[in-house]
Amino acid sequence: MCVVRDMISPKKYAKAAKVLPKGFKTANEFFNYVYNDPDMIWMGQNTNHLHDRDGVMEAMIASVQDNDYCKYPPPEGFPRLKELVMEDLGLGSEYDILITAGATESLYLCANDILEPENNTITCDPGYLIIDNFASRFGDHVKSVPIYNEECGYKLTPELVRENLDKNTKLVSLVDPLNPLGSSYTREERKEFKDIAEDHDIYLLHDITYRDFAHDHQLMAEVCPDHTVTVYSFSKIYGMAGMRIGAVIGVPEIINSIRTIVVNDLGTNLVAQNGAMAAIESKPKWIDRVKNTTRQNQDIIKQAVDQVDGAHIAVYPSDGNMMAIDMIDTGVTPREMADYLIERKIFAREGSYTSKKFGHRYLRVSFSIPTTQVEYFAKCFLEGMEALKGSK
Known part of the structure; x- marks a missing residue:
């Protein structure tokens, strides 16, 4: 007897348009x-x-030569790596941290944890569209605010957020500096975002992947700790894009909630973690x-x-x-x-x-x-x- 089964239907979420050069099918x-x-x-x-020769590659080679890859690492990241990230950010013991398989995993975990089915998220266009993808999976919809103009300084301003939020807005995405434009926020703008988050009880998703390239940068976590989730990456300034390692930082209440939905509970690539520790330690050089x-x-x-x-x-x-x-x-x-x-x-x-x-x-x-x-x-x-x- 032949049993006919329904095929799984692809889920339709917001996705970036990957336009391919001539001659390529996928x-x-x-x-x-x-x-x-x-x-x-x-x-x-x-x-x-x-x-x-900054010590990063050498640390990963040594890890491989020691056969470290035969073992599982601590599920939330090596304690020394967690300490180094927090020291790099200048954040104290009132914050908590999880090491993740890249900033992309951190973004996914944040959207999953923060958003309920009735919630909406405010992002910007242009922007990092994978955030729209994740937010549309776990919330009701995404408000992608057009920001490609001089009037708003090519960024999602506090004024634009106020114009677009409603009672169901729960998350505002701040990629700072912004991919693809390189725009970033002033200290006064960050203070305004703090006021918005506290007044409306919403969360700020502060993606600081490009922070170290900026002329001046301030963490939203310093300004508005109880309403900010910080996403940290080793892909850019540390030159470790292929190693897929990052972190998510927030107050304990936020991170404890994220802990309940972690998928990668056997830990992040330990060779990458050894490279990441060497990267932060050598950074001043x-x-x-x-x-x-x-x-x-x-x-x-x-x-x-x-x-x-x-x-x-x-x-x-x-x-x-x-x-x-x-x-x-x-x-x-x-x-x-x-x-x-x-x-x-x-x-x-x-x-x-x-x-x-x-x-x-x-x-x-x-x-x-x-x-x-x-x-x-x-x-x-x-x-x-x-x-x-x-x-x-």
Whole structure:
């Protein structure tokens, strides 16, 4: 007897539009191609390639050579790593922390724990759309506020939050500095967010993945501890994107609640944790070099963009390690430029990955890479503009 079973229906959540270059059928196929090309210049995922012999790689190699990977680590992270993260943030014992498999897992846990089915979340467009995805899974809906304009400074301002919140708003996402624009918040704006959170009993999801690239940064946890969940990443400033390690920090009441829904209860990759401890401990030795090189690199890109009629950088200087090059008035689309660049071994991202409304306007590029590679990008960008305009 043949039993016919219903197929599982795919769940429909907010998802980033992964527009693929010509010749690729799936995102996995494309990223596998990019990953396996040793000559590819990596400007499409905000990764940091400016580390050399900083002790991070050596710590992970030593962990492997000691056969550490045969054992499970402590389920919430090595105590020493937790201490180092808290010291790096300047937060005291009144806060608690869980080590996670990357900031993405932290974001997922926060959305899962905080949101009830009737709740809505306020995010922004452009923004990190995976947060919209998670928030739409666990809450009722997401209010993605358009922020691609000079009036609001290309960021989700306190005024915009007040305009969009209602009695069912429970979570406000603050990616600070913001991917993909590099905009960040003033101390006065952070105080206003504190007042909003306390007045309306809502939570602030403070994603500080790009914090160390900023010229000035303040933690919402310092300003509004009882209503803030902080998401910490080792992917960017520490150059450990492929190791998938991060953390989530909050007051004990919040973290104790998150503990009840942890999926990865056998712990986070211990080789990555050993690298993470070495990364924080060595940070004073390399942080200025990485930041200075990154800022010099964005100046090189700015000089090239300024030579193109109709092109401009939305937020300059960027407080992150990425920027959005607006191309809407150039006659060349970001998709065309991304395709042109990939043929020249440069991986950049057209805007739809980080915006549903404005992705057609800009090319997002990151610049925490060797300066010679940025100079090559600048040359190819100018040549690409000329070639693509000439082909029309």
